[in-house]
Amino acid sequence: MDYHSPYFFGYLIGFTHLLGIVAAIHALLTVRTAQGSIAWAMPLIFIPYVALIPYLVFGRSTFDAYIKARRQANTEMRTAIADFNWKPWIEEAVAARRSDAYRSLRAMPKLGRMPCLANNEVKLLINGDETFSAIFEAIKSARQVVFVQFFIIHDDDLGRRLQALLLERAAAGVAIYVLYDRIGSHALPARYIDELRAGGVQIKAFATRGGWLTRFQINFRNHRKIVVVDGMKGFVGGHNVGDEYLGLKPPLAPWRDTHVAVVGPVVACLQESFAEDWFWATRELPPLILPDSYPEDGVLCQLLASGPADAQETCSLFFVEAIHAATERVWITTPYFIPDEAVSAALRLAVLRGVDVRLLLPSRPDHYTVYAASSLFAFEAVRAGVRIFRYKPGFLHQKVVLVDSAISAIGSANLDNRSFRLNFELMLLTVDEDFAREVENMLIDDFALSHEISSEESKETHHLQQLGMRVARLISPIL
Missing domain, CATH: 3.30.870.10 (Endonuclease Chain A)
Structure with missing residues (x-):
C-alpha cells in the first residue's frame, strides 16, 4: 500500500470519523448525564482526531x-x-x-447502606x-x-x-x-x-x-x-x-x-x-x-460511602437531600463547585424558602479549568441569592456541610461531577447540636477570612475571562 497516496489519507480520515461516531453512540448510551453525553458526543463526531484518545482515557464513566x-x-x-x-x-x-433532626433527612436511612448509630x-x-x-x-x-x-x-x-x-x-x-x-x-x-x-x-x-x-x-x-x-x-x-x-x-x-x-x-x-x-x-x-x-x-453518626458502582448516584442525592432538609441555614465548603442541575435547583429552592445558603470556595486555583468553570457557576449562584465566599489566606480543600442547628457532614466529597459519579467518596454525617456549634464556629472564622462575591463582580469580568469560563463550563460535565 502506498502510504503517501491521498487515498490512504482519505481512508484514514474516514476510519477515524467512523470510530468517532461509534464512540459518540457509546457516550450517548452510557454517560450518566445528558450534558456529559453532549459534551463528549459533539467533539467525537466533528473532531475525533482530538477527542478519541481523551474519551478512551476519561470518558467511560460507566464502564460496565x-x-x-x-x-x-x-x-x-x-x-x-x-x-x-x-x-x-x-x-x-x-x-x-x-432524633427529630435526623428525621428531617427522610431519605438518609435508605440512601446510606449503613445505619445511623x-x-x-x-x-x-x-x-x-x-x-x-x-x-x-x-x-x-x-x-x-x-x-x-x-x-x-x-x-x-x-x-x-x-x-x-x-x-x-x-x-x-x-x-x-x-x-x-x-x-x-x-x-x-x-x-x-x-x-x-x-x-x-x-x-x-x-x-x-x-x-x-x-x-x-x-x-x-x-x-x-x-x-x-x-x-x-x-x-x-x-x-x-x-x-x-x-x-x-x-x-x-x-x-x-x-x-x-x-x-x-x-x-x-x-x-x-x-x-x-x-x-x-x-x-x-x-x-x-x-x-x-x-x-x-x-x-448520632452515619457513614455515607458512595461510588460509581452504586445503583444510584448516592453522593449527589446526599447533597440534594441535605439542602432540601434545611429550614434555617445550609453552609457548604468545597474546593470545586461544579454542581449538577439537581444540586443547583436545590440551592435555588433553599434560597426561595428563606434559608441562609452560603458556599465557601477557594480564591486560589489548583486546577485552572475547574476553577474557571467553578467561577461561572458561582456567579450564577450569586445572582440566584446564594452567598458565595472566597477563602483568601490559602487554598481551601475542606469538604463540610452544615444544616440548621444540629446536622453536619465532613469527609472527602466535593460538589462536582467527579465526586457525584466517578470517585469513591466518604462523608461522616453527624447529628448533634454541640458538635454542629463547633463546626459553625470554625466556619464563621473561615468566613471572616474570606471575600464575599457580589453580583456586580460578574459584570466586571473581562470578556475574554467570561469566554474562558463558558468554554470551561461546556466541558464541566466531563471534568
Missing part, C-alpha cells in the same frame, strides 16, 4: 465490566463477614430514629497539624490492627514520618494495612512501597483497570481517607498525606482542610468501608474488630 466486578466483589466481601457479630449496628440504630464521640480536627498529630498519636498506641487509606501519599517529610511510624508498629507486632489510589499516588516511588513491605506492612494500590481492554481506564478513583486503629478509633476527612496539607508548599499555602476523629459504633462502618476497598484490591478480608464496649452517650 468494572462496575459489575466491583459489585460482585462487594457482595463477596459482605458474605465473608456475615459470621461477624455486628449487633451494635442494630441495637444503636433504634436510638437514631428518635448513637453513642459516638467525635472531635473536630480543624487543620493539618491537629489532624496528623491525632492520627500519629493513635497509631503509636496501636496494639492489634491499623488501617490506613488515602487518595494521595507523597514521599516527602510527612509521608516518611508516616512510613517510619508504620514500620515501628509493624516491628512491634501490629498488623498494618495500607491502601492508596494508584492514580492519586502516581508519584509515589516503588522504593517507598518496597520499604514498607520489607518491614511487614501490607500495602496495596487501589486500581480500576486490568487487562488490555481497560488499561487506559483511569476515570474511577478512590478518593476516600480513612484511618482506623484497633477497631476503636477512626479518622475521616479531607486531608491526604503530603507536606502541602500542613501548609508547607507555596503558592497554595497555607492549606485549609478539616478532619474528624471518632470513637464509637460508627467505627465499625469505617472498617467495613475499608474492607470493601481492600477486598477489591486483594480478594482477601482484613481483620475486623468490635470493641467490648462503647461510649454510654454521644453523637
Whole structure:
C-alpha cells in the first residue's frame, strides 16, 4: 500500500470519523448525564482526531465490566463477614430514629447502606497539624490492627514520618494495612512501597483497570481517607498525606482542610468501608474488630460511602437531600463547585424558602479549568441569592456541610461531577447540636477570612475571562 497516496489519507480520515461516531453512540448510551453525553458526543463526531484518545482515557464513566466486578466483589466481601457479630449496628440504630433532626433527612436511612448509630464521640480536627498529630498519636498506641487509606501519599517529610511510624508498629507486632489510589499516588516511588513491605506492612494500590481492554481506564478513583486503629478509633476527612496539607508548599499555602476523629459504633462502618476497598484490591478480608464496649452517650453518626458502582448516584442525592432538609441555614465548603442541575435547583429552592445558603470556595486555583468553570457557576449562584465566599489566606480543600442547628457532614466529597459519579467518596454525617456549634464556629472564622462575591463582580469580568469560563463550563460535565 502506498502510504503517501491521498487515498490512504482519505481512508484514514474516514476510519477515524467512523470510530468517532461509534464512540459518540457509546457516550450517548452510557454517560450518566445528558450534558456529559453532549459534551463528549459533539467533539467525537466533528473532531475525533482530538477527542478519541481523551474519551478512551476519561470518558467511560460507566464502564460496565468494572462496575459489575466491583459489585460482585462487594457482595463477596459482605458474605465473608456475615459470621461477624455486628449487633451494635442494630441495637444503636433504634436510638437514631428518635432524633427529630435526623428525621428531617427522610431519605438518609435508605440512601446510606449503613445505619445511623448513637453513642459516638467525635472531635473536630480543624487543620493539618491537629489532624496528623491525632492520627500519629493513635497509631503509636496501636496494639492489634491499623488501617490506613488515602487518595494521595507523597514521599516527602510527612509521608516518611508516616512510613517510619508504620514500620515501628509493624516491628512491634501490629498488623498494618495500607491502601492508596494508584492514580492519586502516581508519584509515589516503588522504593517507598518496597520499604514498607520489607518491614511487614501490607500495602496495596487501589486500581480500576486490568487487562488490555481497560488499561487506559483511569476515570474511577478512590478518593476516600480513612484511618482506623484497633477497631476503636477512626479518622475521616479531607486531608491526604503530603507536606502541602500542613501548609508547607507555596503558592497554595497555607492549606485549609478539616478532619474528624471518632470513637464509637460508627467505627465499625469505617472498617467495613475499608474492607470493601481492600477486598477489591486483594480478594482477601482484613481483620475486623468490635470493641467490648462503647461510649454510654454521644453523637448520632452515619457513614455515607458512595461510588460509581452504586445503583444510584448516592453522593449527589446526599447533597440534594441535605439542602432540601434545611429550614434555617445550609453552609457548604468545597474546593470545586461544579454542581449538577439537581444540586443547583436545590440551592435555588433553599434560597426561595428563606434559608441562609452560603458556599465557601477557594480564591486560589489548583486546577485552572475547574476553577474557571467553578467561577461561572458561582456567579450564577450569586445572582440566584446564594452567598458565595472566597477563602483568601490559602487554598481551601475542606469538604463540610452544615444544616440548621444540629446536622453536619465532613469527609472527602466535593460538589462536582467527579465526586457525584466517578470517585469513591466518604462523608461522616453527624447529628448533634454541640458538635454542629463547633463546626459553625470554625466556619464563621473561615468566613471572616474570606471575600464575599457580589453580583456586580460578574459584570466586571473581562470578556475574554467570561469566554474562558463558558468554554470551561461546556466541558464541566466531563471534568
